Amino acid sequence: MSFRIEKDTMGEIQVPNEYYYGAQSARSLIHFEIGIEKMPREIIRALGILKKAAAMTNCELGLLPQEKLDLISQAADEVIAGKLDKHFPLSIWQTGSGTQTNMNSNEVISNRAIEIAGGEMGSKKPIHPNDDVNKSQSSNDTFPTAMHIAAAEQIVNLLLPRLDNLKATFAQKAEEFKDIIKVGRTHLQDAVPMTLGQEFSGYVQQLEMGIQRLKLVLPGIYELALGGTAVGTGLNAHPKFAEMSAVKIAELTGLPFVSAPNKFESLAAHDALVFAHGALKAIATSFMVNFPFPKTNQVHLLCRAK
Amino acid sequence: MPGKVNPTQSEAMTMVAVQVMANDVAVNMAGASGNFELNVFKPVLIYNFLQSVRLLADTSNMFNEHCAVGIEAEREKIDYYVHNTLMLVTALNPHIGYDNAAKIAKYAHKNKLTLKAAALELGLLTEEEFAKYVRPETMTSPNM
Numbered sequence: 001m002s003f004r005i006e007k008d009t010m011g012e013i014q015v016p017n018e019y020y021y022g023a024q025s026a027r028s029l030i031h032f033e034i035g036i037e038k039m040p041r042e043i044i045r046a047l048g049i050l051k052k053a054a055a056m057t058n059c060e061l062g063l064l065p066q067e068k069l070d071l072i073s074q075a076a077d078e079v080i081a082g083k084l085d086k087h088f089p090l091s092i093w094q095t096g097s098g099t100q101t102n103m104n105s106n107e108v109i110s111n112r113a114i115e116i117a118g119g120e121m122g123s124k125k126p127i128h129p130n131d132d133v134n135k136s137q138s139s140n141d142t143f144p145t146a147m148h149i150a151a152a153e154q155i156v157n158l159l160l161p162r163l164d165n166l167k168a169t170f171a172q173k174a175e176e177f178k179d180i181i182k183v184g185r186t187h188l189q190d191a192v193p194m195t196l197g198q199e200f201s202g203y204v205q206q207l208e209m210g211i212q213r214l215k216l217v218l219p220g221i222y223e224l225a226l227g228g229t230a231v232g233t234g235l236n237a238h239p240k241f242a243e244m245s246a247v248k249i250a251e252l253t254g255l256p257f258v259s260a261p262n263k264f265e266s267l268a269a270h271d272a273l274v275f276a277h278g279a280l281k282a283i284a285t286s287f288m289v290n291f292p293f294p295k296t297n298q299v300h301l302l303c304r305a306k
Numbered sequence: 307m308p309g310k311v312n313p314t315q316s317e318a319m320t321m322v323a324v325q326v327m328a329n330d331v332a333v334n335m336a337g338a339s340g341n342f343e344l345n346v347f348k349p350v351l352i353y354n355f356l357q358s359v360r361l362l363a364d365t366s367n368m369f370n371e372h373c374a375v376g377i378e379a380e381r382e383k384i385d386y387y388v389h390n391t392l393m394l395v396t397a398l399n400p401h402i403g404y405d406n407a408a409k410i411a412k413y414a415h416k417n418k419l420t421l422k423a424a425a426l427e428l429g430l431l432t433e434e435e436f437a438k439y440v441r442p443e444t445m446t447s448p449n450m
Contacts, residue, residue: 039349040356092353096346140344147352154356159363166366169374181442182384183391190393193442196379231343267344273355274337277330280358284326287319287365 006107006122015122020087020115022107022122022129028100034093039101044088046149047105048079050142050226051133053248054241058135061238071113071127084108098143106133136237136245137229140267144225145249151273152221152255155214163214163283167207174200206286213279220272222256224249228263315373322365329354388442395421397440398431406430 003014008023015026055072058064064072078084087108094100106129113127114120127133134142178197183190226249227242229235234242246259260266332354336347345351388394392414398407414424421440425431431439 037353040353042356043352092349094349096348096350097344098348101349143348144345147348147355150352151355151359154359154363159359159366162363162366162370166370166374169370173374173377177379180379180381180384181388181446183387183393190387190391192393192396193388193445195446196384198446264343268340268342270337270340270345270348270351273351274333277333277355277358280326280355280362281330283362284323284330284358287362288323288327 004122017121019089020084020108020111020121021089021104022111024100024103025090025107028090028094028104032091032094032100034091037092039088039090039092039098039104040150041082041085042150042154043098043101043146044085044105045080045082046146046153047102047142048076048109049149049249049252050145050245051105051109052076052080053245053252054135054137054142054226055133056248057241057245058238060244061240063238064132064135068127068132071117072109072133074116075109075112075127078112079105079109084112097139098146099139102134102137102139102142102146103129106130109133136241137226138236140230141225141228141232141263144266144270147270147273148221148224149249149253149257151276152218152257153253155218155221155276156255160211160214163207163211167204167211170200170203170207174198174204203286210279210283210286213282214276217272217276217279221276222258223260223266223272224257225260225263225266227259228267232262232264232267234263313373315369319365319369322361325361326358329358333358390420392421394440394442394445397442397445398425401435401439402430 002017004017005012006015006023006026007013008027010023010027013023013026015022052073055064055069055076059066059069075084088101088104090101090104110124110127110129110133111121113133114123114125117126119125174197176197177200178195180196181193182196182199184192184194184199224242224246226245227234227237229237242259242263246257250257265271333351336351336354337345339345339347392411395407395411395414398410410421410424410428410430413419413428414421417424419427422433422436425436426433
């Protein structure tokens with residue numbers, strides 16, 4: 001394996017040539033060899049979106065030249081598309097701010113942009129990981145922003161459509177079974193008659209309410225911390241950076257992201273995600289209690305593969 | 307047992323539910339553990355959060371495709387249960403009163419009789435009356 005020398009404020013370190021990541025990611029791999037849980041792909045994608053939006057905003061504000069924006073955008077697009085996933089090897093069990101993963105994204109985008117420009121990886125020229133890719137940002141506002149982008153994308157693009165599909169199937173079964181009289185049971189005992197369709201209509205409604213609850217938590221997730229920088233004051237960012245970058249992120253994702261009205265809250269707390277996970281937990285209770293009916297020992301349904 | 311078909315999708319789905327509930331504890335503790343200007347439990351929070359979303363989405367998909375769409379009612383078994391249970395006695399409440407209905411249910415249970423046989427033995431109803439009042443299909447919606 002061939003290596004190159006990468007440098008950061010702590011000095012020099014060897015990095016395998018086949019990887020785009022730099023000194024800080026290499027140090028993280030040495031010092032945080034903990035567990036097998038890697039930073040999720042969804043967070044890496046979200047960082048790609050965020051870095052592209054930040055570069056576009058910086059360029060519009062006259063803080064980043066167009067040729068640098070083009071290089072950063074091209075590298076960020078590859079991150080978004082998942083082409084550079086193997087260059088994001090860091091553990092979940094790292095700094096609690098996610099700084100090492102933010103730097104991982106800065107380093108990969110920097111080195112890939114340098115490669116596109118025909119430069120020397122690790123030289124930080126023409127694209128510097130901190131001064132260019134991380135311009136107007138801090139890990140403390142980028143990582144929580146990436147958390148919200150990833151959470152919203154996964155809920156809207158993955159979970160909600162699949163809940164809708166399951167709901168549609170149950171609705172079809174409720175109609176199909178509407179004339180079948182069955183024993184209604186309470187306290188694990190026979191109670192009074194009902195139809196099998198009625199029982200299934202309850203499942204449909206549980207899913208509908210689960211979907212509604214998820215939609216209820218989304219506005220909090222659509223608020224982004226970006227622009228708060230290190231502690232929420234916005235130090236070293238243009239006054240218009242927060243609002244403008246949120247607009248760009250909304251455009252890139254097709255989701256209605258906005259700049260959080262108070263950045264101190266969005267760095268110090270994750271109440272919106274705690275609230276949102278409550279909605280996920282409610283869906284889990286629906287799944288736990290009722291839908292897996294075929295496992296009851298009074299089997300009155302057969303579960304057959306298609 | 308050879309040929310046995312187990313409710314495997316249900317088991318996977320309920321295991322996912324357990325994991326999501328466990329993740330909720332991690333998300334709660336991570337959310338509650340910030341210091342001063344910065345919450346520093348971000349990676350563990352989002353790791354658990356995204357796992358919950360992914361697992362719920364995937365198990366919904368698998369349960370739907372490989373179980374829910376193929377669910378068929380075991381009509382004969384369901385019907386057998388309906389007609390071999392004491393629950394239908396509830397239909398008699400408006401006609402002979404709660405206390406008499408309970409008497410029939412307890413008598414049937416004690417002597418291993420059907421409701422009809424118990425009602426006739428106790429002389430509380432005629433066969434015609436029983437057939438008229440005890441019709442499960444009329445008992446699944448408000449009917450006073």
